[in-house]
Each structure stands twice: as C-alpha cells, then as structure tokens.
Amino acid sequence: MGRADFTKQLLFDTAMKLFAKEGFEQTTMRAIAAKAGVAPGASYYHYKSKESLIQAYYEKLHVDHEQALIDFLQNEKDFAKRLRHVVRLKIELAEPHKDMARALYRVAANPESPLSPFSKESEELRLKSLQIFEQLVEGSHGRFHKEIRSLLPKYLWMYQMAIILFWIYDTSKNSKRTFELIDQTVPLITWLNDSLNSAWSAPFRGKIISTLKSFEPALKEEAN
Amino acid sequence: MGRADFTKQLLFDTAMKLFAKEGFEQTTMRAIAAKAGVAPGASYYHYKSKESLIQAYYEKLHVDHEQALIDFLQNEKDFAKRLRHVVRLKIELAEPHKDMARALYRVAANPESPLSPFSKESEELRLKSLQIFEQLVEGSHGRFHKEIRSLLPKYLWMYQMAIILFWIYDTSKNSKRTFELIDQTVPLITWLNDSLNSAWSAPFRGKIISTLKSFEPALKEEAN
DNA sequence: CCTAATTTTTGAACATGTTCAAAAATAGAT
DNA sequence: ATCTATTTTTGAACATGTTCAAAAATTAGG
Secondary structure: OOHHHHHHHHHHHHHHHHHHHHOOOOOOHHHHHHHHOOOHHHHHHHOOOHHHHHHHHHHHHHHHHHHHHHHHHHHOOEHHHHHHHHHHHHHHHHHHHHHHHHHHHHHHOOOOOOOOOOOOOOHHHHHHHHHHHHHHHHOOEOOOOHHHHHHHHHHHHHHHHHHHHHHHHOOOHHHHHHHHHHHHHHHHHHHHHHHHHOHHHHHHHHHHHHHHHHOOOOOOOOOO | OOHHHHHHHHHHHHHHHHHHHHOOOOOOHHHHHHHHOOOHHHHHHHOOOHHHHHHHHHHHHHHHHHHHHHHHHHHOOEHHHHHHHHHHHHHHHHHHHHHHHHHHHHHHOOOOOOOOOOOOOOHHHHHHHHHHHHHHHHOOEOOOOHHHHHHHHHHHHHHHHHHHHHHHHOOOHHHHHHHHHHHHHHHHHHHHHHHHHOHHHHHHHHHHHHHHHHOOOOOOOOOO
C-alpha cells in the first residue's frame, strides 16, 4: 500500500469515526483532515467532495451486505423468508450510520448529482445491488408468473428503496417500526405475487404486467 | 402593507424569478438581496434560510392547487377521474419549478429539518394538503369499504408523494413519463380498492386493513 | 546516484450560507 | 414635536466546503 493509498484509507476511517460520533453535518472537512494529520486539501485529492465519502461508505455497506448473505441464501429457499432477511439485514447494517444515509439521500435527491441512485456514476453499485435480488429470486422455491419473475428483482430493489425511505424518516427506538413494516409487507408482496397466479386476476394481469414493464426502474441506462 | 411586508414580498418575488432563471443552487443569497436592492442580512430577517424560501413557495403552490380544484371537484364525481386530475394538476403546477422541488426534497430528507414533510413545523401545510384528499374521497361516488374510506385520504396523500418522488427523478421531456405513470396507476388503485370489496379478498382483508392502520402516515403528531 | 517527470501534500485563498452588533427607520406615548 | 421602545436594515465578520498554485515527496529512466 503506497503512501497515497494509506492516506486515502486513513481519511476514510477518520471520517467514518467522526461521522458516527458527531454526525455528518457536524463533522467538518477541516476536522477530518486535522484528526488524520493532513492538510484540508488532501481530502479533496482523494475524495471529490464531502458527500463522496458517503458513497465510499455505501460501497462498503454493500460489500458487507453481500458477504453476510452468502450462507443464508444458500440454505434458506423460501421466498418470503429470503426477502425478509435480505431487507432486514440491509437496515440492520445501515442502522449505526443512519444520518449518513440521510445525508446521502439528501444529495441523491438531485438526479443530476453523481450520487443519485439513478445516475451513471453509481450505475455499478446499483447493478451490484440488483444482483442480490436476482440471486434472491433465482434461488427461491415458489411459483412465479414467467414475466413477473423477470421483473421481480428490479421491483424488489425498489421495494428495498421504499423501506430505506421509510427508515430514514423512522424515529422510533432502534427503528422498530421499520422492522415491523418489513414483517408486515413481505407477506403482502408474497400474497400479491400469488394472487397474480390465480385465475381471478387474469383479466387484470395483462394490464398490471404492462404497467410494471413500462415503468420498471431503469437500472442500466437512460431512455426517455 | 408596511415596509417590512413590502420587503418580504419583494425578496420572495425576486428569489422566485432568479430560481426559475438560474436554478436554485446557482442563485446566491447575495444575488437575491442585490437584485432586490437590500443588504444580504435583510433576507435573513425575513426568511430563516435559503431553504425556507422554498417552503414559502410550497405554501403558494398549495394555495394555487386548492384554488384551481374548487370548480372541478364540484362537478366531477367519479373517483378515478378526481384522483387523476388532482395529482396531475399538482405536477403541472410544480413543473415550472422542478429544481426547487428537488432542493426542497433534499432538505426534507432530514427528518430533523423543519422542512421535512413530517416535521412539526410543516404540520399545517401537511394537514391542508390532506384536506384536498379528504375532499376528494368525500365527494366521490363509488363503493368504499368503511374502514378503508377513513384511511384513504392519508394513503392517497402518500400516493401523491410517491408520484412526486418519481417526478423528481423523471428526466423525460415535460415529465411525460410521470403523467403516464399517473394514468396507469390511478386505475390500479381503483382496482385495488374495488378488489377489497370483493368476496375473494375477505380472508386477507383484515390483515391488509390492520397493516394499513398501523402504518398510516402520521400526519398529525408523533408517537413511537 | 542524479535528474526529470509524476504523484501527493500543503495551506492560503475563495465562494457562499449565515450571524450579529450597530445603525437607521418606524411606531407609540406623553 | 420629542423622547423612547420596537422594528427593520445594514454590512462586516464568520464558518465551512472547495479550489489551486506552489512545494514536497515519490517514482522512473539513464
């Protein structure tokens, strides 16, 4: 690890510590640099902005998530249980740094920002996240309508986004309500999915699928 | 109108003009003050922050929305048509200032911010927005399950929030895709609502209603 | 080793949102 | 009208994210 890599890692670690202790807003770039023993400008050599430190964190979060899921997804094959666990785990891992999530979310709200979940710059991370849900569906026992099955990963990704959104605003102790929400919505999703296989839903199935198709989250590239 | 009110209004108008022309980020408080012919500090006497100018805009947007709906809601009684029109109109009115919506959204992502849609400070506006949906449901022909009917306004408000969220990220020309999304999801909502009245949904109805109840958006006050 | 090119670091300077004590304008009371 | 209290305005100063030219450290070639 060269001098530069060392400094970069040091800045990241220092920033994470300070963000956790003081909060994202309250932590100044000067403080990070000072604590790391470098000049303020150094931070900007390694990280494009204060917010890009967050993206670095999110990449790490994703890796941790993926890592922690390997065993589980190999053993548990029930769709509902898989979905519940994947989403709960994401929140559990993110919980200690909630205000970083909020900060990211803030910047991410600007579609032109490179940190937007739909931007070109974050495409790589987005696709990696998607893979988790592809894997989730892939290894699941359970009946899926053929077309639904191919759309499902993207929509489950969206579902996770929605849960994260709820969590960001959730002020209950230990985000208790978010976990309750997951526990209550996962069965609904399963039920909805099962319903789409039932005969009674036939008349509407086509319409639903075409809506789902035309608005499926564009995770790969732009098209207006 | 006293001197202060005049200055306040002048600052608001000037800010809106500059935001529309240059964008929210690109417009500096100094520029607003200069164009309005006052000192920078004056802006902060009348508006707590740059973002609070946005809230002022959102209040105005709401009033415009309400105003423009009066006639329509009196004449059109079909639920789906009412919902479609209310939500489309909101977007149409907001469209010219999309990047202000984005800026608001950004700040709003912090639940501790007074601009958060769930904060105490914006409770008044939130309740007023809710009233539109109460009115919408109230005057609708159509069958509603009794318990659903009382929950519906809040969830339609949430639906509108979701549409706004989509719109914020929508980069299609004139936000075309957002309007398509509205046109396609309104029938789905109607269908879902109708479905809940059907016999086949009986076994799940209780569960759905209790989930809807326990997670109904807390638009009035906090409770963990 | 020595030198030149490249990478990394520095720290002062800049831009902009915001604060604040002092000044100016206004309103109220006598 | 004069004095006092209150409201409104001013503009310099501050905090912090960020930039950038110069300096220092490192690497590569001979």
